[in-house]
Amino acid sequence: MPARKVYLDHSATTPLAAEVYEAMKPFLQERFGNPNSLHSWGREARKAVDESRASIARLINAEPREVIITGGGSEADNLAIKGTAFALQGRGRHIITSAIEHHAVIDTCKWLEKQGFELTVLPVDETGMVSIADLDAAIREETILVTIMYANNEVGTIQPVREIVRTARAKGVRVHLDGVQAVGHIPVDVKDLDADLLTLSAHKMYGPKGVGALYVKRGVKLDPLVHGGGQEFGLRSGTENTAGIVGFGAAAELANRRLEEGAVEEESRLKDLLINGITDKIPNAHITGHPVERLPFHASVCFDYIEGESMLLRLDAAGIGASSGSACTSGSLEPSHVLLAMGIPHELAHGSLRLTLGKDTTEEDILYVLEILPKVVSDLRALSPLGKELS
Amino acid sequence: MYSEKVIELFMNPKNAGRIDNPDGVGQVGNPQCGDIMKIYIKVKDDRIEDISFETFGCASAIASSSMVTEMVKGKTLDEALKVSNKDVMEELGGLPPQKIHCSLLAEEGIKAAIEDYRKKAGIK
Ligand SMILES: Cc1ncc(COP(=O)(O)O)c(C=O)c1O
Numbered sequence: 325m326p327a328r329k330v331y332l333d334h335s336a337t338t339p340l341a342a343e344v345y346e347a348m349k350p351f352l353q354e355r356f357g358n359p360n361s362l363h364s365w366g367r368e369a370r371k372a373v374d375e376s377r378a379s380i381a382r383l384i385n386a387e388p389r390e391v392i393i394t395g396g397g398s399e400a401d402n403l404a405i406k407g408t409a410f411a412l413q414g415r416g417r418h419i420i421t422s423a424i425e426h427h428a429v430i431d432t433c434k435w436l437e438k439q440g441f442e443l444t445v446l447p448v449d450e451t452g453m454v455s456i457a458d459l460d461a462a463i464r465e466e467t468i469l470v471t472i473m474y475a476n477n478e479v480g481t482i483q484p485v486r487e488i489v490r491t492a493r494a495k496g497v498r499v500h501l502d503g504v505q506a507v508g509h510i511p512v513d514v515k516d517l518d519a520d521l522l523t524l525s526a527h528k529m530y531g532p533k534g535v536g537a538l539y540v541k542r543g544v545k546l547d548p549l550v551h552g553g554g555q556e557f558g559l560r561s562g563t564e565n566t567a568g569i570v571g572f573g574a575a576a577e578l579a580n581r582r583l584e585e586g587a588v589e590e591e592s593r594l595k596d597l598l599i600n601g602i603t604d605k606i607p608n609a610h611i612t613g614h615p616v617e618r619l620p621f622h623a624s625v626c627f628d629y630i631e632g633e634s635m636l637l638r639l640d641a642a643g644i645g646a647s648s649g650s651a652c653t654s655g656s657l658e659p660s661h662v663l664l665a666m667g668i669p670h671e672l673a674h675g676s677l678r679l680t681l682g683k684d685t686t687e688e689d690i691l692y693v694l695e696i697l698p699k700v701v702s703d704l705r706a707l708s709p710l711g712k713e714l715s
Numbered sequence: 716m717y718s719e720k721v722i723e724l725f726m727n728p729k730n731a732g733r734i735d736n737p738d739g740v741g742q743v744g745n746p747q748c749g750d751i752m753k754i755y756i757k758v759k760d761d762r763i764e765d766i767s768f769e770t771f772g773c774a775s776a777i778a779s780s781s782m783v784t785e786m787v788k789g790k791t792l793d794e795a796l797k798v799s800n801k802d803v804m805e806e807l808g809g810l811p812p813q814k815i816h817c818s819l820l821a822e823e824g825i826k827a828a829i830e831d832y833r834k835k836a837g838i839k
């Protein structure tokens with residue numbers, strides 16, 4: 325048994341907060357009503373769904389009417405992109421995205437490309453940022469959507485979202501932001517941003533898996549993907565996942581509170597402690613992503629002469645949960661498209677490590693990682709025929 | 716996804732490191748995933764007297780290196796050449812499908828080291 329268990333993979337998923345679990349429990353059992361029923365059981369469930377929707381809306385400064393609950397972030401991305409493509413194809417068939425999107429966005433865009441839509445994939449610089457000039461130059465008469473992530477899941481870079489929205493809106497083009505990694509962790513205000521569509525996912529903010537939302541600005545027309553009983557303002561039919569939605573609402577309340585209390589700053593302090601500790605203690609460690617414009621809980625690094633899967637398994641044996649964009653962990657033997665798009669060479673992408681902190685991460689946890697990780701890296705370098713002079 | 720044997724050898728690999736003055740060295744790699752395996756051998760009376768490896772790669776590449784070096788140690792060169800990646804996989808208790816190529820590195824690494832030895836010794 326390892327001396328300590330330290331979960332540092334919050335970008336993959338977060339644990340369900342205790343208060344979220346408590347809020348959900350009744351709706352898994354005694355409060356089982358269908359929110360669409362007229363009787364007291366139904367009304368009780370409807371009230372819970374409405375209140376949760378209001379909490380989610382408050383988190384991003386939207387109107388409750390603008391929040392469409394989906395079965396997760398991936399579905400919300402699909403609804404935003406395909407829903408726009410189908411609704412606006414009469415006006416044009418050109419979509420702009422970036423090279424570092426989540427697969428829920430990239431693969432949706434690629435699928436539309438096969439259906440006859442045109443796609444422009446914007447490059448990013450070495451910090452993972454898209455260029456506003458590139459975006460501006462890519463917008464054409466037929467462009468119907470710009471879909472770019474708010475913050476990246478692999479390297480934590482926060483995009484210049486305000487400028488992205490302004491640039492697209494100036495030419496009358498709709499903007500979707502994949503906010504899955506950002507919402508609940510940094511202040512996000514849709515009114516201030518003026519974005520048209522924004523994706524959220526509950527399980528990245530201490531809520532349950534399989535529930536997410538798409539913010540759809542009033543007046544923005546989408547075609548639904550799921551037809552049926554007309555729930556979610558006609559945009560996502562199906563009897564509501566009441567317990568999941570209540571959990572999402574409770575998670576949004578928690579996130580609001582944490583943002584107000586400045587919990588993010590403590591997370592950011594620990595993240596800096598981790599990043600500085602890694603670069604101090606380990607030779608040939610390269611921090612990836614933007615040095616400043618990054619998620620407060622996100623540390624990502626590439627080590628020369630290290631293979632990611634080996635590193636993850638050694639860390640796991642020491643009780644540390646992390647992730648990597650290495651080729652060997654991908655199943656496809658291709659390193660992460662995000663790292664490659666940032667110009668990181670194949671060999672270096674091999675040695676990528678992502679450590680993402682959470683609300684329960686402590687300084688002791690970070691110190692433990694800083695004790696274990698240098699040893700894991702030097703042991704693996706000792707095993708390797710490459711880079712002998714380093715270890 | 717990995718067998719206990721793979722994890723055990725990955726955590727505590729046998730024959731890791733470099734041998735001084737090896738009689739043969741073989742280096743092989745998988746261009747797709749970028750992993751590299753290097754095998755060092757000492758040969759006496761046509762037998763592998765000592766062997767070690769250095770591997771830059773995934774857990775299954777490291778476990779395969781450890782396993783194959785154990786399997787061929789003490790064998791004659793011709794016997795060692797017959798050890799296939801299937802044999803290595805079997806001893807490891809199997810590998811996931813996308814990790815089969817890692818055991819192939821082990822087979823190829825031994826072959827390359829023996830070839831290097833024979834070339835240096837002038838044996839064809
Ligand atoms: C940026 C981003 N978008 C979308 C998703 C998909 O969200 P979900 O897991 O809720 O489908 C994720 C989660 O991995 C993500 O990180």
Ligand code: FES
Binds near residue numbers: 651745748749750775
């Ligand atoms: S050797 Fe590359 S994935 Fe195993």
